[in-house]
Amino acid sequence: MKKIFVLSGVLLAFSLHAQFSVNIQTPADFKDKEAILYTLSGSKDIIVTKEQSKNNSWTFKYPKNYSGMMKVYFPNTNNNISFISENKNVNIKLETEGNKIKNVIYQDEANELMNSIQEYSQKKELILPALAQIKEYYKDNTDFGKALITEIGKLSGNSTVDQTKHPFVYYYNTNYAKFLSNDSAKKVSQDEVVDFFDKSNDMLESSSLVRPILVAYLNNGGNTNVGQSVDKLLDRLKVETPRGQTVLSELIDIFDVYEMTDLKNKYLTLAKNLKCTITDRLASTLKANANVEIGAVFPNYKFQSPVNTTAKSIAEVKADKKVVVFWSSTCSHCETELPKLLEKYNELKAKNIQIIGLSLDSDKDSYTKKIVAFPWINDSELRGWNSSYAETYNVHATPSYFILDANNKIISKPEHVGDVLSNLNLK
Structure with a gap:
């Protein structure tokens, strides 16, 4: 459903004219x-609108x-593409095969530039070290040696961006190079990150840089x-x-992902106790955590x-x-843990305990082949981490377990299958 902006007078008339459009x-x-x-807020995707195709073309009016990162997701084929906006029209052509995207052709200047810089950075990171090693075996005055020197020179330089013409491209690449690049001239201090x-x-919020820079900042400070x-x-x-x-919301999620429970609880409590107006971003983090607190009624999910x-x-x-x-057929830990659950399945059934597997798979064949071995209830949206229940149940990793009582209240959140079995007196 499209967002409806309820405005009055001149503002309503103005809202009918898009600031820019995205055409796919x-x-x-x-x-x-x-x-x-x-759009993006920190590391959280924010739905703007949905559109239906017209002659295999989609036009979104924003x-x-x-200015920042954007994404278009095709839910029925589980495809997505990422791109940037600099508050100007975006035009993208997709090449597909078998309902899968094989190539993305950016047709607007900002995305062409961003894509070329990303390709250049990848070559610099992956190819430059190899070329430097190869150069040791060739003399500089040979044709191949000269070609190596030329290519190394190209990859050793820094790509330049006109800040006035492409402010977001400049912002993203300048700060990525400063705070996250492996070949930064010097180690950035914590004070510099705080100032940033x-x-x-x-x-910053729309750049996708918030979480990785926060992780680097915490690592810099020491465990x-x-x-x-x-x-x-x-x-x-x-x-x-x-x-x-x-930042508080991102930190709570980071501590959740890395299972730093004490720190997560400390800052989650801080967030809960705020008396001021809270942002949508923080509200979503609080809601996701409230959904899965011990004693909460597990939010219902329609299969x-x-x-x-x-x-x-x-x-x-x-x-x-x-x-x-919550599991996936491509999850190595699931490969290890779920067979142990399978071994105890008959004992679980005898105790009137049901297992419900919700898969974060995106490949139907892989999922279908795997569940043949699992006699319990299985379901999947086949949307990977775009599955609706990933956010609803605050799932950051697979496998993740919840034990519910007969009234669907959460009584335990085991970390591993051994904890599940111990909780159910089956180990």
Whole structure:
């Protein structure tokens, strides 16, 4: 459903004219009809609008100023493409094969430039070291030696961007090179990172740089000083501000991903106790965590194409206890852990305990072949990490487990299959 902007008077008239548009073209045999446009806030994709294709073309009209990363997702074929906006029209042509995107052709100046810089950076990182090694075996005065020197010279330089003409491309690449590049001239201090977060403009939130720079910042401070590093940053930014709340939200997610439970709980409690107006970004983090707190009723999920059940949703599954596991056929830890659950399956059934597997697969064949071995309830949206339940249940890794009671309240969140079995007195 498209967003509806309810404005009055002149503002309503102004909103009818897009600030810029995004146009995507695909070949006639590409089957997906729906596409969803996203912007970015920190590391979180924000849905802007959905559109249906017209002659295998999608046009999204964006009504506001926006400079930063964007994404278009095709839900029925699980394809997505990323690009940038500099508040100017974006034009992209896709080459596809078998409903999969094989090539992206950027037809606007900003994305052409960004793509060329990214390709150049990859060559510099991957090819330059190899060329430097090869050069040792060839004399400089040979034809091949001269060619090597020329190519090394090209890759050793820095690409330049006109800041006035391409502000976001300049912003992204300058700060990536400074804070995240392997060949940075010097190690960036924590004070420099704090200054960057404090003084950077709004392009920070839309740049995709927030989380990786935060991780680098925490690593720079050392494992024993993580809390001090966080407090130093938040004291400068102030958690009552939008920037401070974005960073706080990202930090909570980072600590969740890396299983730093004490730190996650500390800053999640800080967020919960805020008395000021909170941003949508922080609100989504609080909601996702509230959904899966011990004692909370597990948010219901309506099955898409379930097997081994006639139930239509998790709530309709009748059992004394339920084990919900988020997994994937490509997950190595799942390969190790789920067979151990399978070994105890008959004992679980005897105790009226149901297993519900929700897969984060995107490949139907891989998923279908794998679930043949699993006799419990299985379901998947086949959208990978774009699956709706990844956000609903705050899932950051596979496998992830939840144990529910008969009333669908969360009674445990085991970290490993051994913990699941111990909790159910089966180990």
